[in-house]
Amino acid sequence: MGKISATIALDAMSGDLGPTEIIRALRWGFKNLSLDCNIVLVGKEELLRRLLKKAKIDQDSRLSIVNASQVINMDEKPIQSIKQKKDSSLVRMVDLVKVGQCNAAVSCGNTGSLMAAGTLKLRPMAGLERPALASVIPSKDHHFVLIDAGANPTPKPEHIVHNAILGSRYCQVALNRDFPRVGLLSNGTEEGKGNELTQESYELLKKVDGIINFNGLVEGLQIFENKVDVIVCDGFTGNILLKGCESLFSMVKGFLKDEIEKKAIRKLGALFCKGALLEVKKQLNPDTYGGAPLLGLRGNILKAHGNSNQYAIMNAIRIASEIVTQDMNAMALADIEKANEIIKSKNKNS
């Protein structure tokens, strides 16, 4: 029996670096990664044909093009943009997943528009109400998954359980960890800490331990300390934590750069320890962590960073392909069904 091969729709007009970088990514990826997925480029056909030819990959049988005449810009309003630009690369790409022509869609475009298109066009999985955005957070030698990074700012405790399942399965596929440790994010690990949501979610997560590998509460100071593989929280807190950390990292980077440039001796020193600086930057740069998937839908949607370079783009495609070939959604679906049974019987008993 052959392995399932994924067909991925790629928003070829998206990202700060535009279609040229997308085509560069494909050329590099086909040459250097053993990807066996098919890719449907969605965007302005004529332009894409020209770029593919120039890159000498126009004859590659894994590539095809679906024309889309419009482009959604980064600063457009989510709902409005997808309603007004029905022939945009982003909307057409999600349509291809909706009708089953593609198994997954990847875009470096407008996050809000992508989430709106995914949520409105693809229905949630059976047994689940709301999708969640997952993100791989880089750390020193132990990356982890944060879920929800912003799709659902006001979840119910059941949603938190579903997020824990989706995050676990995503962690298994994206970070290659078996039965990953799940922690519930709270403002302290002592008894009585947390808000109503974390307290109720905690009780439910304990009940479904076994379906997931629940490790209890995680507090702020432990986030980068390799306590767990998946951190689960509401989309409000998750979004602020993720972006706050990006903001801090970028400030520290700029601060160090400015201080080094103040004196010639420091610049020389920085040259000597360039390897160390680059390693830290490379390892922790959020841009290199390909895609943040919107999980829990009937179809796979991945958001890559707006400023993704060729490596980040191909990484997002690689993860999208793994999600499809490992049939991640089927595994999550089975877990959710089991968890819902437990939650239901618990509600009946209480």
Added chain:
Amino acid sequence: MGKISATIALDAMSGDLGPTEIIRALRWGFKNLSLDCNIVLVGKEELLRRLLKKAKIDQDSRLSIVNASQVINMDEKPIQSIKQKKDSSLVRMVDLVKVGQCNAAVSCGNTGSLMAAGTLKLRPMAGLERPALASVIPSKDHHFVLIDAGANPTPKPEHIVHNAILGSRYCQVALNRDFPRVGLLSNGTEEGKGNELTQESYELLKKVDGIINFNGLVEGLQIFENKVDVIVCDGFTGNILLKGCESLFSMVKGFLKDEIEKKAIRKLGALFCKGALLEVKKQLNPDTYGGAPLLGLRGNILKAHGNSNQYAIMNAIRIASEIVTQDMNAMALADIEKANEIIKSKNKNS
């Protein structure tokens, strides 16, 4: 008319470095800072007398001692510890503020115990229900105040307004900024973002603009970008953000150190740019930002970092002294009264 002089109760037994560091801080502070406050050392009298004598400051008229036979350790449970150790330095110190013998209390001890003692022993200010923990967050060239950093994880919209007022007045005193810009933390600044609390708080904050300098929403990516002077949020999110950033900063520091130590040439390079590394570390080290005050009580309680060194301890004392001499609480009280009037009339109209 003479300036009001503050009398500060200092938990002399607290902190990872213990009473020796506290006494060292006092010796250094009296010599190098023009502090004109009185300090009441609370702790084991005999030990403290010996240490003061050794440091040759036992004759200083600004110092006195109140005996306390017990010590609350860092890992003790908040409520239990303050109930069981009524003669601890931490509890006695708060008592001194309660009876009016001291204007403010500073401790590097157990955060939970200090917050519990403050909240249970000192009543909230008139017009206010819940205290909030404020924290100065260091940034490149623009530190800011985060409030609430963890005292009240489930506030009502009115509490957010009170936090905005308390944070503004604290920012004025601690960071010397007039009419500081206030931002409400949310998961994006677009319309429709946020949860119920931020949406309702946003409306109230707009109404009290003028009492505070309200600058609208702030999202994660803007946190370290000098958009505002005070970031206001619920204590759940604030605690996770603050500690998450501390965790990230500490991970990055350790990572860079490990990478530098891998090769001799890198170590040499680091020596050349030591000035830059130290400057960044010094400027961003949360430990150097003295105290996090528990605001909104009838009395001033400041928590200094557990691992505070002499400079951090004296900085906390300096800020406590400023809070008293500038009569910060009276200013906040007047603002809160005005804000409550507006909120009340708004509720009547709606």
